Amino acid sequence: MEKALEGIKVLDFSHLLQGPFATQLLGDMGADIVKIERAGTGDMFRGMTFFNKWVGGSESPSFLSWNRNKRSIALNLKSPRVREIIMEMAKDADVVVQNFRPGVMEKLGYGYEDFRAVNERIIYCSGSGYGESGPYVSRPGQDMLIQGLTGVAAATGRADQPPVPLGAGMPDQLGAMNMVYAILSAIIWRHKSGKGQKIEVNLMAGMMAHLNQEYVSVLNLDQDFERPNSGIGHPGAEAPFGIYATKDGRYVSIAMSPFGHLMRTLGAEELLRYDSRDQLYSKRDEIWEEVNKVTLTFDCDPLLEILLEADVWTAEVKDFRSATQDPQVVHLGLMTSYEHPIAGTVKCVGPAVRMSETPAEISRPAPMIGQHGQDILAEHGIDAAEIEALIASGDMTIQTKENTKARS
Amino acid sequence: MEKALEGIKVLDFSHLLQGPFATQLLGDMGADIVKIERAGTGDMFRGMTFFNKWVGGSESPSFLSWNRNKRSIALNLKSPRVREIIMEMAKDADVVVQNFRPGVMEKLGYGYEDFRAVNERIIYCSGSGYGESGPYVSRPGQDMLIQGLTGVAAATGRADQPPVPLGAGMPDQLGAMNMVYAILSAIIWRHKSGKGQKIEVNLMAGMMAHLNQEYVSVLNLDQDFERPNSGIGHPGAEAPFGIYATKDGRYVSIAMSPFGHLMRTLGAEELLRYDSRDQLYSKRDEIWEEVNKVTLTFDCDPLLEILLEADVWTAEVKDFRSATQDPQVVHLGLMTSYEHPIAGTVKCVGPAVRMSETPAEISRPAPMIGQHGQDILAEHGIDAAEIEALIASGDMTIQTKENTKARS
Missing domain, CATH: 3.30.1540.10 (formyl-coa transferase, domain 3)
Structure with missing residues (x-):
C-alpha cells in the first residue's frame, strides 16, 4: 500500500532523542529519512545504554529505539567538500531537522539561510532545550532538567519526600511530537504557498504547553497543587483516584x-x-x-x-515486561520486531496510529553508522573514486559487521 | 500573517482531553474547528475541576485549557433533523474527530461510512482508550489506568513504596499528539491521492510507542528496570542522575x-x-x-x-507557579492569557512551536456551550425560524452570560 509521506525527503542532522524520534515518526509514514551522522562514532546515542549491556554486544537499545526507517550517511561536517555535497543533496530535499545547541549549525554553514540559498522551499526545524536566545541559551537542555524546571517533577511523588522524576523521559517525547506537528503543518502550507519556513521547537515550551491544564488551574483558581502523601494519583485529585x-x-x-x-x-x-x-x-x-x-x-x-x-x-x-504480555496489547499486535545485521532480532513497539489507506510500518532496521553512504552519494552523482577518497581521508565512515567492536 | 492550516475545516465531536487537545493544536495553526457538543450540558469536561473551585464562578480550568480557537455548536445528536444538518456540514469538511467509546458514533449514525457517503475526501479520526476491538474494548480507558497498564507508573516512585502515577496526565497528551500526527499525514496524502481515510488512535498504543526505549531495553538486554529507593531519576539510571x-x-x-x-x-x-x-x-x-x-x-x-x-x-x-515566573519562561513569552466572557482574563500557556511564516496564535477564547450555533447554522443556509425551533425543542443549546449559573 502507499504511505502517507512518500516522496518527502528529510535531511536529518539530529542526535539523541528529540530529533531522531521526530524523524522516525516521519519515516514510519514513508518519508525518506537521510540521517547525517558525524564521521567516526556517529550519533552520540549509539554510545549510551542501560546496565552497561549492549544488544548484540555493541548496539545501544536507545539508538535502536528511535532510528528505524532511516538510511545513514556519516560525514565530517567541517569538510568544505562535504558541505558542497550536502548542499547538493538539499536541492531536492523538503525538510531539514537538527537539534545541536543554538548557533552550532549556523557556525558550520548549515543554518536556515544556508539551505534557503539553495532551496527556498526548504522547511528547517531546529530543536533545543530552552529556545534560541535568553538567559538559559547556553545551558544543557536535558529531559529531567526540564521536568524539574516546569513543575512536573515537583507534582510527582509524596509530600514528605523529594520531588520524583517521571519513570520515562516525557519532555523529549513531547518535543519530538511538537517537531512533527510543526513540520507537517508547514508541508501543508507549502502546498498552497510554495514557500518553506524556519521552525523552532524547544523542550521547555513543549513541556509547558502540555502542562497547560495544571498551569491554568493553579493560576486561575489561585490554589497550588500539592503532592499527596499517599498513593493518590495526581496532586490535584481527591480520593479515591x-x-x-x-x-x-x-x-x-x-x-x-x-x-x-x-x-x-x-x-x-x-x-x-x-x-x-x-x-x-x-x-x-x-x-x-x-x-x-x-x-x-x-x-x-x-x-x-x-x-x-x-x-x-x-x-x-504492570511492569514493562508484563505490559508487553497484556492480553489487549497482544490483541492489538503492538509488540513487533525487526532484524538488524549486528543486533539480531530487535523486539520493539510498532507504530501507534492505524490508518486505513496508508498504514505506518517498519520497513528498515535502525542503520549502522553510515551504512547507506555509498548509495546516497551515488544518487547525487558522486562517483566511486571520490567515495573512496572521502573514506580514505576520514571524512566519511561506513560501519560494517566486520569493523564493529564489542563494547563493555 | 497567514496560518498553516487555514482553510481546513474540522467537525469535532470529541470531549474530555485527548480529542479536544488535538483539535486545539489544529486550531492554533488556523484550522476552523467546529466543536459539536451535546445539547444541554455540553462537553463533560465543563463539569470537572480541581479543589471544587471554578474560574469566574462557573467555568472549568480543564475545559478552558484545551478548547481555545474553536467555535461551538450544541446539538442533540439523536434528532433526525440534526443528523441531516450535520451531514450537510460534512460536505465541505476535511476532518472529523471523535473519542466516544467504540461503536457509539456508529450507532448514532455518525460512523466513518456515514460521513464517507456524503464526502469521500473526509478524514475520520477516532480516539479510544484501548482500540476498537479486543478484551478491553468495553472498559473505561482513562489516563491513569493506561499509566498503570503500560509500566510507566511502576517505573516511577521508590522501591519500598507503591508505584506512583505521573504528576500530570501524559497518555492523554501523547494521544492528542498522535491524532495530530495521523490527521496531518492524511491531509498531505490526500493532496496527492484525492482520498480520505479512517484513522484509529488509542491511548494504550500511544503510551507504549512513547515507551519504546524502555521496552527495547528491558526485552533486548533481558534485565528489568527497578524503581530506585532514593531520588535517582530513572529506573535504569546510575548515580548521580x-x-x-x-x-x-x-x-x-x-x-x-x-x-x-x-x-x-x-x-x-x-x-x-x-x-x-x-x-x-x-x-x-x-x-x-x-x-x-x-x-x-x-x-x-x-x-x-x-x-x-x-x-x-x-x-x-520548581513548582508550577514558580515555573511560570522562571526567567527563561519570561524571556520566551510562554505565558499568555485570553479574555473569556464569563471567566474573565484566563492565564494560560501559549503555543509551543515557533514558525517564521505562519505563527500559531490564540485568536479565540474557549467557547461557551453552543455559543456559535446560530452563525454556524446560518453558514449552512438554516434560517432563523428553524434555529428558533431547534432551540425551543431542546435539540440545540446556546449558553450566554445571562443563562449561566454559578457552580459550587
Missing part, C-alpha cells in the same frame, strides 16, 4: 469512580463517613490509607473482576 | 555528569571511592544518600552557580 495494593503483592489503579459506589462494591460501608466532597480532598491521604487496607484483603484478579463488574474505572498496574 | 535537596529547602536536578568531576566540583573527594561504573548502578541509592548530604550543605542558588560554572548538567526544581 490513585493506586492501591492487593494481598498478592500486586497493585490496581482506580480512577474517577463515585466514592460511595466504590465503598459499597468493596463491602466497606464503614468508610462512607468520608463521602463528602470536602473530606475527599482534605483527608485524601487518610482515606487512601483506609481504602488501601480494604484492597489489601483481596487478591488482584478477583478485585479487578468485582470492580469491573460494577463499572468502576480500574486496571492492573 | 537524580534530584537532590539543598539547605534552604529547595531542590536541584543533576543529569548525566561524570561522577568524578561532580564530586571534585562539590569538594567531596571522599566520595570518589564510588567512582566505578558497576558501583554507580549497584550502589546508586547509597550514593544518592551520600551526595544528598553534600548538596544539603549548600543553598540552592550558590550550588547552581558552582555547578553551571563547571558545566555540570543541572537546573532548579
Whole structure:
C-alpha cells in the first residue's frame, strides 16, 4: 500500500532523542529519512545504554529505539567538500531537522539561510532545550532538567519526600511530537504557498504547553497543587483516584469512580463517613490509607473482576515486561520486531496510529553508522573514486559487521 | 500573517482531553474547528475541576485549557433533523474527530461510512482508550489506568513504596499528539491521492510507542528496570542522575555528569571511592544518600552557580507557579492569557512551536456551550425560524452570560 509521506525527503542532522524520534515518526509514514551522522562514532546515542549491556554486544537499545526507517550517511561536517555535497543533496530535499545547541549549525554553514540559498522551499526545524536566545541559551537542555524546571517533577511523588522524576523521559517525547506537528503543518502550507519556513521547537515550551491544564488551574483558581502523601494519583485529585495494593503483592489503579459506589462494591460501608466532597480532598491521604487496607484483603484478579463488574474505572498496574504480555496489547499486535545485521532480532513497539489507506510500518532496521553512504552519494552523482577518497581521508565512515567492536 | 492550516475545516465531536487537545493544536495553526457538543450540558469536561473551585464562578480550568480557537455548536445528536444538518456540514469538511467509546458514533449514525457517503475526501479520526476491538474494548480507558497498564507508573516512585502515577496526565497528551500526527499525514496524502481515510488512535498504543526505549531495553538486554529507593531519576539510571535537596529547602536536578568531576566540583573527594561504573548502578541509592548530604550543605542558588560554572548538567526544581515566573519562561513569552466572557482574563500557556511564516496564535477564547450555533447554522443556509425551533425543542443549546449559573 502507499504511505502517507512518500516522496518527502528529510535531511536529518539530529542526535539523541528529540530529533531522531521526530524523524522516525516521519519515516514510519514513508518519508525518506537521510540521517547525517558525524564521521567516526556517529550519533552520540549509539554510545549510551542501560546496565552497561549492549544488544548484540555493541548496539545501544536507545539508538535502536528511535532510528528505524532511516538510511545513514556519516560525514565530517567541517569538510568544505562535504558541505558542497550536502548542499547538493538539499536541492531536492523538503525538510531539514537538527537539534545541536543554538548557533552550532549556523557556525558550520548549515543554518536556515544556508539551505534557503539553495532551496527556498526548504522547511528547517531546529530543536533545543530552552529556545534560541535568553538567559538559559547556553545551558544543557536535558529531559529531567526540564521536568524539574516546569513543575512536573515537583507534582510527582509524596509530600514528605523529594520531588520524583517521571519513570520515562516525557519532555523529549513531547518535543519530538511538537517537531512533527510543526513540520507537517508547514508541508501543508507549502502546498498552497510554495514557500518553506524556519521552525523552532524547544523542550521547555513543549513541556509547558502540555502542562497547560495544571498551569491554568493553579493560576486561575489561585490554589497550588500539592503532592499527596499517599498513593493518590495526581496532586490535584481527591480520593479515591490513585493506586492501591492487593494481598498478592500486586497493585490496581482506580480512577474517577463515585466514592460511595466504590465503598459499597468493596463491602466497606464503614468508610462512607468520608463521602463528602470536602473530606475527599482534605483527608485524601487518610482515606487512601483506609481504602488501601480494604484492597489489601483481596487478591488482584478477583478485585479487578468485582470492580469491573460494577463499572468502576480500574486496571492492573504492570511492569514493562508484563505490559508487553497484556492480553489487549497482544490483541492489538503492538509488540513487533525487526532484524538488524549486528543486533539480531530487535523486539520493539510498532507504530501507534492505524490508518486505513496508508498504514505506518517498519520497513528498515535502525542503520549502522553510515551504512547507506555509498548509495546516497551515488544518487547525487558522486562517483566511486571520490567515495573512496572521502573514506580514505576520514571524512566519511561506513560501519560494517566486520569493523564493529564489542563494547563493555 | 497567514496560518498553516487555514482553510481546513474540522467537525469535532470529541470531549474530555485527548480529542479536544488535538483539535486545539489544529486550531492554533488556523484550522476552523467546529466543536459539536451535546445539547444541554455540553462537553463533560465543563463539569470537572480541581479543589471544587471554578474560574469566574462557573467555568472549568480543564475545559478552558484545551478548547481555545474553536467555535461551538450544541446539538442533540439523536434528532433526525440534526443528523441531516450535520451531514450537510460534512460536505465541505476535511476532518472529523471523535473519542466516544467504540461503536457509539456508529450507532448514532455518525460512523466513518456515514460521513464517507456524503464526502469521500473526509478524514475520520477516532480516539479510544484501548482500540476498537479486543478484551478491553468495553472498559473505561482513562489516563491513569493506561499509566498503570503500560509500566510507566511502576517505573516511577521508590522501591519500598507503591508505584506512583505521573504528576500530570501524559497518555492523554501523547494521544492528542498522535491524532495530530495521523490527521496531518492524511491531509498531505490526500493532496496527492484525492482520498480520505479512517484513522484509529488509542491511548494504550500511544503510551507504549512513547515507551519504546524502555521496552527495547528491558526485552533486548533481558534485565528489568527497578524503581530506585532514593531520588535517582530513572529506573535504569546510575548515580548521580537524580534530584537532590539543598539547605534552604529547595531542590536541584543533576543529569548525566561524570561522577568524578561532580564530586571534585562539590569538594567531596571522599566520595570518589564510588567512582566505578558497576558501583554507580549497584550502589546508586547509597550514593544518592551520600551526595544528598553534600548538596544539603549548600543553598540552592550558590550550588547552581558552582555547578553551571563547571558545566555540570543541572537546573532548579520548581513548582508550577514558580515555573511560570522562571526567567527563561519570561524571556520566551510562554505565558499568555485570553479574555473569556464569563471567566474573565484566563492565564494560560501559549503555543509551543515557533514558525517564521505562519505563527500559531490564540485568536479565540474557549467557547461557551453552543455559543456559535446560530452563525454556524446560518453558514449552512438554516434560517432563523428553524434555529428558533431547534432551540425551543431542546435539540440545540446556546449558553450566554445571562443563562449561566454559578457552580459550587
